[in-house]
Structure formats: C-alpha cells, structure tokens
Amino acid sequence: MASHSDIPNSAGSQRRRAKKGQAEAAEKYSVLLPTYNERENLPLIVWLLVKSFEESGNNYEIIVIDDGSPDGTQEVAQQLEKIYGSDKILLRPRAKKLGLGTAYIHGIQHATGNFIIIMDADLSHHPKFIPEFIRKQKEGNFDVVCGTRYRGNGGVYGWDLKRKIVSRGANFLTQILLRPGVSDLTGSFRLYRKEVLQKLMEKCISKGYVFQMEMIVRARQLNFTIGEVPISFVDRVYGESKLGGNEIVSFLKGLLTLFATT
Amino acid sequence: MTKLEQWMSTLLVLMLIWLCLVQDLLNLGYSKKFHDVILPLPVYLLVTAGSYALGTLGLRLANFNDCEEAAQELFMQIQEAQADLASKGLIL
Structure with missing residues (x-):
C-alpha cells in the first residue's frame, strides 16, 4: 500500500508537464460504491460500470465499501472480484454501518486513481454518463463535475407529482438562499479530483442530503471549479426509496445551517 | 460574510431607503402623489x-x-x- 500514496502526486505533476496524449494515459478513475444490502444491485451496477469503462477505454477501478450488509452483499462482491479481477474490483468492507461520509474517506484511502467518482449502487445512477463526466472535466479542467437532474436532458424516472414538487421546491429554496452556481446540490453522482475530495471531506460535517450540498458549498468557498452534466435519475429499481417528513425536516435544518454559517 | 448576513444587509439597506423616502428624511419635499406610490x-x-x-x-x-x-x-x-x-x- 505504501507505494500507492505517491501515485496521485506523480500523476498530478505528469498531468501538468506532459503533452495532452500522455496526460490522458495517466488518468485513472476510482469509482467508490458504498453498499448496504445491495446484493441484487451490486452485480448489475458493476457490470454496467465495466461495460461503460471498456467502451470508453478509460483506466479504472471499482472500490466496493460494504458496511457489513446482512444480506450477503460481500459474498456477491467476492464473486465479482473473481470474475473481473482484483485489480478492477477492490473490496474494502467495514464491520458495521458507519455512514456515507466515512465510507468516502475509507474509500479514498484505498483509491489509486487521480480522479474519484462517487455514485449510488442502487442503479439510480447509470454508468453510461461517466464518459460524459470525464469529457466535461477535461473540457474545462474542472475540479468537480456534478451530475444534474435539473438541467438540459437531465430528469427523473419513477417520481410522482408530490415527490417532484418537494424536489423542485427544495432545490428552488436552496438556489435562492445559497446561490451555489450549481443546479443540483443534493445529487450524489459526481466526479472529483482526488486531492479536492480529500480536502472537502476534511471540511464537511453534515449528513445525508445536506452532506452532498455542503460539499458543493465548501468547494465554492475554496474556489474549486465545478462543471455540470445532465443525468437521468431512475429511481430505485429494486428496493424502496424513501422521502419522509423526517428527511424534509433534516434537509431544512441543514439548509438553514449552511445559510447562516457559510 | 455569510449568506444570512448578505440577505439581512440587503434587506436593511432597502428598508432604510424606503423609510427615508416615506418619512421624507432628506426634505426633498415631493408631492403627495409620489408618497402614495412609495408607501x-x-x-x-x-x-x-x-x-x-x-x-x-x-x-x-x-x-x-x-x-x-x-x-x-x-x-x-x-x-x-x-x-x-x-x-x-x-x-x-
């Protein structure tokens, strides 16, 4: 593992000095997949990821961070590691459910790529957009690229009117109060430069939806550049998606906290 | 300055301008008609x-x-x- 720590630095300096063609060969993308009871979805998302990366020809690795799922997600992950190779599928499980933020920190520690892609493992985020994220990142040399459901061809599938109203309303309120310059703050399909994600993780303290929002707000504060790519969000094919009163209240609390403190 | 402070200061400035006009604090002595629009x-x-x-x-x-x-x-x-x-x- 020790040799891994100097890879991002050497890749970074290469990227700055080398000509474009060489620099592209040096890029590596680490996908972080935090899972909890995703036994059915994990093989499918991995299959789609492998397909997408093989078609685009980008160098990649998939890091599965399972929080001790009782449904046997880890056993399925081990099968996938055998099928696709342990250089492509890295299993970095944790003993119990510890939350998304720490899952990212845990994942970054094991990532050898110079870019990190975070996404949900429940098939709501389709890997076909990753090449677009990569293209966008190169186009503007961005530090962060966000998937957005609210712009261009972006959108959602499987949401009723109530859910849409809540989503649009929350987004509008956020835009008015925080003026973040990014259209989708609560989405969690993003590409980060590794060192940028590391820095943001040190700064962010919120949880849940607010955590994703805070990442963008902090990124703006630190003058990181952010690009956007429209994505279609297909709500959980397997499993149940939830948006209860509790979630709305904690979202509002988090939004007001950011409003008053940043 | 936090976003909250930005909002508060903008609203405060707008309110002060409005108050100045309504109360005619600068003694510009404009017509009642103008006053009715401002209010x-x-x-x-x-x-x-x-x-x-x-x-x-x-x-x-x-x-x-x-x-x-x-x-x-x-x-x-x-x-x-x-x-x-x-x-x-x-x-x-």
Missing part, C-alpha cells in the same frame, strides 16, 4: 417575489423530464447483465 412598495415587492417563486416553480415542474427511455434502456440492460453474469459463473 406600498414593500407589498409590491413581496407580491412580485411570490409570483416569481410560484411561476418559476411551476415552469420547472412542467419541464421536469420523465426519463422513460432511460428506464427502458436500464431494464433491457439489467436482463442482458443477468444473462452475461450467469454465463460468467455468478451465483445469486
């Missing part, structure tokens, strides 16, 4: 902001794409993936 301005502002919010929200709601094809594509790919993974020896 309800905050209400107009509130109504405009509210209409803007509702209008924008409605428009964005109407333009919120339903990604039917994306879902169809995903369902097809799931079947393809299941078949391919089974042929590679994955046991669920």
